Amino acid sequence: MEQIHYIEAAAGRVQQEFQSLAGQMVSLHGAVSKIRKMSGFAFVLLRTAERTEQCVWEEGVSGFPLELLCEEACVEAEAVVRAEPRAKAGYELCLKSVRVLSAPAQELPFAVGNKEINTSFEKMLDYRPLVLRSEKERAIFRLQACLCRAFREYLEQQGFTEAHTPKLVSEGAEGGANIFRLDYFGRQAYLAQSPQFYKQILTGVFERVYEIGPVFRAEKHDTSRHLNEYTGVDFEMGYISGFEEIMEMETGMLRFAMEYLEQHAGRELALRNVRLPEVGRIPAVRFHEAKELIAAKYHREIADYEDFEPEEERLLGELIRRETGSEFVFVTHYPSSKRPFYAMETPGNPEVTESFDLLFRGLEVTTGGQRIHDYAQQVEKMKRRGMDPESFGSYLMLHKYGAPPHGGLGLGLERFTARLLELENVRQAALFPRDIHRLTP
Amino acid sequence: MEQIHYIEAAAGRVQQEFQSLAGQMVSLHGAVSKIRKMSGFAFVLLRTAERTEQCVWEEGVSGFPLELLCEEACVEAEAVVRAEPRAKAGYELCLKSVRVLSAPAQELPFAVGNKEINTSFEKMLDYRPLVLRSEKERAIFRLQACLCRAFREYLEQQGFTEAHTPKLVSEGAEGGANIFRLDYFGRQAYLAQSPQFYKQILTGVFERVYEIGPVFRAEKHDTSRHLNEYTGVDFEMGYISGFEEIMEMETGMLRFAMEYLEQHAGRELALRNVRLPEVGRIPAVRFHEAKELIAAKYHREIADYEDFEPEEERLLGELIRRETGSEFVFVTHYPSSKRPFYAMETPGNPEVTESFDLLFRGLEVTTGGQRIHDYAQQVEKMKRRGMDPESFGSYLMLHKYGAPPHGGLGLGLERFTARLLELENVRQAALFPRDIHRLTP
Numbered sequence: 001m002e003q004i005h006y007i008e009a010a011a012g013r014v015q016q017e018f019q020s021l022a023g024q025m026v027s028l029h030g031a032v033s034k035i036r037k038m039s040g041f042a043f044v045l046l047r048t049a050e051r052t053e054q055c056v057w058e059e060g061v062s063g064f065p066l067e068l069l070c071e072e073a074c075v076e077a078e079a080v081v082r083a084e085p086r087a088k089a090g091y092e093l094c095l096k097s098v099r100v101l102s103a104p105a106q107e108l109p110f111a112v113g114n115k116e117i118n119t120s121f122e123k124m125l126d127y128r129p130l131v132l133r134s135e136k137e138r139a140i141f142r143l144q145a146c147l148c149r150a151f152r153e154y155l156e157q158q159g160f161t162e163a164h165t166p167k168l169v170s171e172g173a174e175g176g177a178n179i180f181r182l183d184y185f186g187r188q189a190y191l192a193q194s195p196q197f198y199k200q201i202l203t204g205v206f207e208r209v210y211e212i213g214p215v216f217r218a219e220k221h222d223t224s225r226h227l228n229e230y231t232g233v234d235f236e237m238g239y240i241s242g243f244e245e246i247m248e249m250e251t252g253m254l255r256f257a258m259e260y261l262e263q264h265a266g267r268e269l270a271l272r273n274v275r276l277p278e279v280g281r282i283p284a285v286r287f288h289e290a291k292e293l294i295a296a297k298y299h300r301e302i303a304d305y306e307d308f309e310p311e312e313e314r315l316l317g318e319l320i321r322r323e324t325g326s327e328f329v330f331v332t333h334y335p336s337s338k339r340p341f342y343a344m345e346t347p348g349n350p351e352v353t354e355s356f357d358l359l360f361r362g363l364e365v366t367t368g369g370q371r372i373h374d375y376a377q378q379v380e381k382m383k384r385r386g387m388d389p390e391s392f393g394s395y396l397m398l399h400k401y402g403a404p405p406h407g408g409l410g411l412g413l414e415r416f417t418a419r420l421l422e423l424e425n426v427r428q429a430a431l432f433p434r435d436i437h438r439l440t441p
Numbered sequence: 442m443e444q445i446h447y448i449e450a451a452a453g454r455v456q457q458e459f460q461s462l463a464g465q466m467v468s469l470h471g472a473v474s475k476i477r478k479m480s481g482f483a484f485v486l487l488r489t490a491e492r493t494e495q496c497v498w499e500e501g502v503s504g505f506p507l508e509l510l511c512e513e514a515c516v517e518a519e520a521v522v523r524a525e526p527r528a529k530a531g532y533e534l535c536l537k538s539v540r541v542l543s544a545p546a547q548e549l550p551f552a553v554g555n556k557e558i559n560t561s562f563e564k565m566l567d568y569r570p571l572v573l574r575s576e577k578e579r580a581i582f583r584l585q586a587c588l589c590r591a592f593r594e595y596l597e598q599q600g601f602t603e604a605h606t607p608k609l610v611s612e613g614a615e616g617g618a619n620i621f622r623l624d625y626f627g628r629q630a631y632l633a634q635s636p637q638f639y640k641q642i643l644t645g646v647f648e649r650v651y652e653i654g655p656v657f658r659a660e661k662h663d664t665s666r667h668l669n670e671y672t673g674v675d676f677e678m679g680y681i682s683g684f685e686e687i688m689e690m691e692t693g694m695l696r697f698a699m700e701y702l703e704q705h706a707g708r709e710l711a712l713r714n715v716r717l718p719e720v721g722r723i724p725a726v727r728f729h730e731a732k733e734l735i736a737a738k739y740h741r742e743i744a745d746y747e748d749f750e751p752e753e754e755r756l757l758g759e760l761i762r763r764e765t766g767s768e769f770v771f772v773t774h775y776p777s778s779k780r781p782f783y784a785m786e787t788p789g790n791p792e793v794t795e796s797f798d799l800l801f802r803g804l805e806v807t808t809g810g811q812r813i814h815d816y817a818q819q820v821e822k823m824k825r826r827g828m829d830p831e832s833f834g835s836y837l838m839l840h841k842y843g844a845p846p847h848g849g850l851g852l853g854l855e856r857f858t859a860r861l862l863e864l865e866n867v868r869q870a871a872l873f874p875r876d877i878h879r880l881t882p
Contacts, residue, residue, distance in 0.1 A: 001764055003730040006722040007685065007771055009693035013600045029680045031645070031843060049600060049648035072843030074680070101680070104843035105816035129838040132646040141647075145603040152593075159454045159490060162586040164672045164854070166873050167608065167655050168621075170880045180609075182623035182632075185661075185877045191623075198873060201882070204472070205573040206582075207490035213654060214608050220626075228625075231605045239470045239515070239542070244448065252450035281447040289444040323442055330448055375546035394882030397570040402472060402513030402545035413605070432607050432639060436626045439611045441642070441835030 016050065018091055021081045025096065028053065029076045031133070032069050034113030042066055044095065045113055046077070051267070052113075052135055055079060055093040062095040071113065072133075074102040121425070128432055128441045139268040141431055143261065144417045146268070148212055150260035151233055154253045160235055161206040165198035167214065171391055173197050174340055178219045191216035194410055195234050196342070197395040200371055203238035203406040204398055210235035212413070222436055224425040225310075225363060227414060229434040236408030243344075243354040243370040246407045247284065247330050250358060250366060254328070255279040272421055277327040277360070283320055284330035287352070290316055306335045308364075317362030332356045334369075341385050342378070344370040344407070354407070361419045368409025375399035457491065459532055462522045466537065469494065470517045472574070473510050475554030483507055485536065486554055487518070492708070493554075493576055496520060496534040503536040512554065513574075515543040562866070569873055569882045580709040582872055584702065585858045587709070589653055591701035592674055595694045601676055602647040606639035608655065612832055614638050615781055619660045632657035635851055636675050637783070638836040641812055644679035644847040645839055651676035653854070663877055665866040666751075666804060668855060670875040677849030684785075684795040684811040687848045688725065688771050691799060691807060695769070696720040713862055718768040718801070724761055725771035728793070731757055747776045749805075758803030773797045775810075782826050783819070785811040785848075795848070802860045809850025816840035 018026060030048035044055040055077065057066050069075070079093035109127060110119045112134040117124065124131050131137055152162070168189050172179040173196035180191040195211050202209040215232040237249065258276050261269060269276070285293070288305075294315050295302050303309070308316075308331075320329040333352040336345055343353040355369025372378045378399050379389045389396060417429035427433040432441055459467060471489035485496040496518065498507050510516070520534035550568065551560045553575040558565060565572050572578055593603070609630050613620040614637035621632040636652050643650040656673040678690065699717050702710060710717070726734070729746075735756050736743050744750070749757075749772075761770040774793040777786055784794040796810025813819045819840050820830045830837060858870035868874040873882055 001734070003726050003734060004724045004761070004765065005726075007688045007692050007725050008722045009696050009720075010599065010686070010689040013598070015600075029845075031845070074843055074845040076680075101846055102814050102844055105841050108842060126835075127838065129642045129645065129835060130842050132643070138646055141604070142602060144605075148603060149593075149597070152590075156590070157454070158451065159456075161583060162589060163582070163872055164585075164655070166670055166875050168657070168670050168875055168880065180623055180625070182621055184621070184880055185659075187880060189880055201570045202573070202872070204570065205579055214605070216609070218626075229607055229609050239517075245451070247448045248451040251448050255450050279450075281449045283445045284448050285444050285446075293442070293444060320445070324445065373543050394567075394570060397568065397882070400546050401549055401571050402515055403543055404470075404472070404515040405542055431604060431643070434607050434609055439609065439625055439628060439630055441838070 016048070018053070018081050018093065019089065022083045022091060023081065025078060025080050026093070027076065027078050028093070029074070029101070032071055032073045032075060033133075033135075034111070035066070035069060035071065037066070044069060046075070046093075047113070047133065047135065053093055054084075054087050054089065055095050056082075057095050063097050068098060068100060070103065071108060071111070072104045073100050075100050125427060125433065125438065126441075132431065136271060139271045140417065140421060140423070140429060142268045143265055143272070143274070143421065144413065144429065146261055146265045147257055147417065147420075148233075148413070149264075150257035151212065151253060152210075153260070154256040155208075155210045155235060158208065158249065158252075160208040160210045160237075161202075163195070163199065163202055163206070163209050163211050164213070165192070165195040165202075165211060167192045167216070169197075171197075171395070173342075178217050180216050180218045193217055194232055196340075196410075199234055199236035199408060200342070200403070200406065201395065201398045203236050204401075204403055207238040207404070208235070215410075220436055224427075225415060225418075227426055227430055227433055227435060230415075230430065231413035233411040233413050233416075234408065236406060238404035238406040240370065240405055240407055243332075243356065243368070243407050246368050246370070246409055247282070247356055247358075250368070250409060250411075251279065251282050274421055277420075278325070279328065280326070282328045282330055282358075283324045283326050284332055284356070285320070286333045287331050287335065288333070290331050293319065306338050313359055313364060314362035317359050327361050329359050330356045331359060339369070341382050341387060342371045344372050358411075360416065361422070363415060363419055365416045365419060366409050366411040368407065370405070370407035373399060373403040373405050457489070459494070459522050459534065460530065463524045463532060464522065466519060466521050467534070468517065468519050469534070470515070470542070473512055473514045473516060474574075474576075475552070476507070476510060476512065478507070485510060487516070487534075488554070488574065488576065494534055495525075495528050495530065496536050497523075498536050504538050509539060509541060511544065512549060512552070513545045514541050516541050566868060566874065566879065567882075573872065577712055580712045581858065581862060581864070581870060583709045584706055584713070584715070584862065585854065585870065587702055587706045588698055588858065588861075589674075589854070590705075591698035592653065592694060593651075594701070595697040596649075596651045596676060599649065599690065599693075601649040601651045601678075602643075604636070604640065604643055604647070604650050604652050605654070606633070606636040606643075606652060608633045608657070610638075612638075612836070614783075619658050621657050621659045634658055635673055637781075637851075638833075640675055640677035640849060641783070641844070641847065642836065642839045644677050645842075645844055648679040648845070649676070656851075661877055665868075666856060666859075668867055668871055668874055668876060671856075671871065672854035674852040674854050674857075675849065677847060679845035679847040681811065681846055681848055684773075684797065684809070684848050687809050687811070687850055688723070688797055688799075691809070691850060691852075692720065692723050715862055718861075719766070720769065721767070723769045723771055723799075724765045724767050725773055725797070726761070727774045728772050728776065729774070731772050734760065747779050754800055754805060755803035758800050768802050770800050771797045772800060780810070782823050782828060783812045785813050799852075801857065802863070804856060804860055806857045806860060807850050807852040809848065811846070811848035814840060814844040814846050
């Protein structure tokens, strides 16, 4: 039929590498990130998907007026590759012709083509769509994407299945007031604080399951380490013999991820000057002993026997690094009072739980542990906490109809990224951060 | 320090294959999915992470009473592999000893160890945590996970970067009343109907970007093809010369995904009897011509010149398959009135847009197109539609400060899965579906 035509599959993408093409004409596209006028010529830095190319406009040689270009114009260009030992890449691109595909309507409020962006932290957040264009800012998220790839690849090798669980839920998993509420066709709904219930349920289905997705916390904290929406890297595994298996899995995952970054993101690691941590075996210390160690070594009084202060986490990180060389440390056996109702208590010592946090460079980046799988035990613990098991009917189907012994963890992707890149504020590791003041961009 | 011990990385997981181990003792774990008593022996089907193993309990041979076991008990077992040509796998496992790790508190409301689950569709949704344990139900989601892997692998090969964009937003991208609202620290917030604004913004950053994540639609539809929360497979690409490039990218992605499934999910494809579609080149037809074709071929009157009725989509799919053999068809140039404010109009014909839908087996599974990249043009179109550009300030930074020509698409993962597996209802392709009546499990 004449009305029908056909769409062919896209051709494969070819990574552009110009080094070895000296003397040849090449075509490329990108955004003009900087123009530096000299006498009779100008440097035109072009930001492509991969890197920034040093192009040169020359009077009488380039077949168009320099005025055609401005910062953040998107262009297609033809250029001749010229070896240039003074250029960082060892070559430059001599512009022959340019086609402007799209031009900005307004001048930038600040330059994004320089090494560092010269504006306030608040402005950096307000102008996120622009700030992210800077090669150095962009690299943060190329590394984050690479991390996710590594996590997935490792988990899939280990037999985990990816799940997509609902974010609109009828009950929060973590309890407390830190939950967003909304109307769902006349009923009260919440935004999931984690995929906790669903990933537990799915250990009865897939045995091993993971999800990388958004989680929501209505916490009123306004600190450098809290976000109200963040990306949770969650996994859960059935048929475990104890919670140490979960820590072993995380150790393997982190080791794999660090090697993966080294192999696949060398350019971005260099651009951000990232110091990758060594992941050999990871030291572990019990919560109460950690508290005492910190108190003894740093001559501090223990104010709260049931939780860490941020300063204590930092000091513990420092102490462990000095003693063992590791920038990671597992803290185990957190007090039951501080853990959710699904946490398994330590046999013979119900005051503490079969649980752990992972600290990385002095900050908690993971919480995990073994969960209760026995129905009677779970119902009893819920009642002890004043919860109504009836409200958790579909979650408790897991336990009622037979759950394998299981446990898992949640890792905050932005926090982990921030620690890895030694960014001061977790907001710098979120493309479009959400905090109590910020719902845009 | 004596307080410190060390966590080693997990050992690699070994896929259990018993075929070639006849005569040997093996250990395995899983849930008892069915017990069939015979005289003097019993078949005990064990559901492992990979498949269902036929085990045999024999009086006087197995060192434990059969009563130790019940359906959905989680066990660890030692067994001897025995060649058995009558068994489907060619072997069976002769149980020697068993350790019950966990037992259900209650008998199942219906069996999940049979080929088909014998209960109503509503019950299937109510008892999702249990229903998903069935090997055949589970296979749907193993295939879905495999699809996501394929999509990601293809897009990454093509230079796309994965993004995590916020689901809590200050403005909806698709307009209309179909949006969930909530209070965000005293301000009005919405749940993202798609990552539209953010993925567009990110074409200015990464050039090519994708996200697989939840999207929310407060639609009151109660049909077999609508969900109120679903998984969007979204990509967006900069520096395109026209919207056909987006269709080409999707064609490549689908072809890759079908081959990937064939290579990596043979067991699940067989279990579900999946008929994989061929993806060669995909036929495309203009919206208005499609309307006329359907009217002419099926002697129907055109009731609505601006949209398809579901029956028309079905008929178009049938017609195209008959004429070309393809189970996919692109419909292009949708009326401007039916497309959002960011859709690019066709030069010389502002009544239609540079946009498309992809129909698969008679159902729309993708919507995509080229977007406006020029600031003045976008602002003008918003005003024409009675929108206030001031409310979209951070989105419009993209256009104001220079956007590449770009476009992209969104594919509904559950819909695609449902069509691929020929499931009647899209809810069957969601682990825990959300519809206007259903917020649990």
